[in-house]
Amino acid sequence: MIRNLALWLLWVGFVVYAFAFAPPTQPDTFTLIKDLATANWDGINPLVIALFNIMGVWPLIYSCFLYSDGRMQKIPxxxxxxxxxxxxxxxxxxxLALRNPAPTFAGEKTGWLNLWESRWLAIGLAIGAVGLLSYGFSQGNWSDFIAQWKTDRFIHVMSLDFCLLCLLPPTLLGDDMARRGVQDSRIFWAAALIPLIGPLGYLLWRPPLKQ
Structure with a gap:
């Protein structure tokens, strides 16, 4: 109950901050989003390019946890x-605020679920994430990124969204480990405390669901 309330408060706080207190939306934001989405990246800071694309990797990582967890929930x-x-x-x-603890798995593993259990998917996500991180850190301009973070709502909120996504895996990780019979707390903390790479390493390693 306290955990769920804390997640609701975090969600409300994030929504209020993003729309009421974040820097203003810049006139060229729509053009920037369109160029990022269509790979028209000339003149765009590689850190922004990497961050935008990693924000597409994160939902895939969470999907690898969500669909087995969702099988055990009242909500889809x-x-x-x-x-x-x-x-x-x-x-x-x-x-995350609505779900209940689900340390066991029951039912048939469908093709849809097998997709998100696939080791090949985890490998692809890991290669993509490492490539994007390498590109952003090696080619990016940090002073320009910080300036944009201070003045552009899109980049500001996207950066905070990334940080939140780095913090939230533990809300699903413990139950996912339990459904696979994994009890080593070192694995939990390694996956929980190392942003992005930790959850990816866990997806590469994790054993199959126990039925």
Whole structure:
């Protein structure tokens, strides 16, 4: 109950901050989003390019947890998973606040579920994330990024969204480990405390669901 309330408060706080207190929306924001989405990246800071694309990797990572978890919930996971591709933690936080603990798995593993259990998907996500991180850190301009973060609502909120997505995996990780018979707390903390790479490493390693 306290955990759920804290997640609701976090969601409300994030929504209020994003729309009431974040820097203003810049006139060229729509053009920037269109150029990022269509890979028209000339003149765009590589850090912004990397961040934008990693925000597409995060929902896929969460989907690898959501759909087995959602099988055990009264609410369907897929609307929140789909919405997270557009609005990230804005969509995931309500699901995390509404769900109940689910340390066991029951039922048949469908093809849809097998997709999100796939080791090949985890490998692809890991390669993509590492490539984007390498590109952003090696080619990006940090002073320009910080200036944009201070003045541009899109980049500001996207950055905060990324940070939230880095903090939220523990809300699903413990139950996912329990459904697989994993009890080593070191694995939990390694996956929980290392942003992005930790959850990806766990997805690469995790054993199959126990039925």
């Amino acid at each position: 996971a897929w609307p929140f998973g789909v919405a997270s591709f557009g609005v990230g933690a804005f969509a995931l936080l309500p699901y």
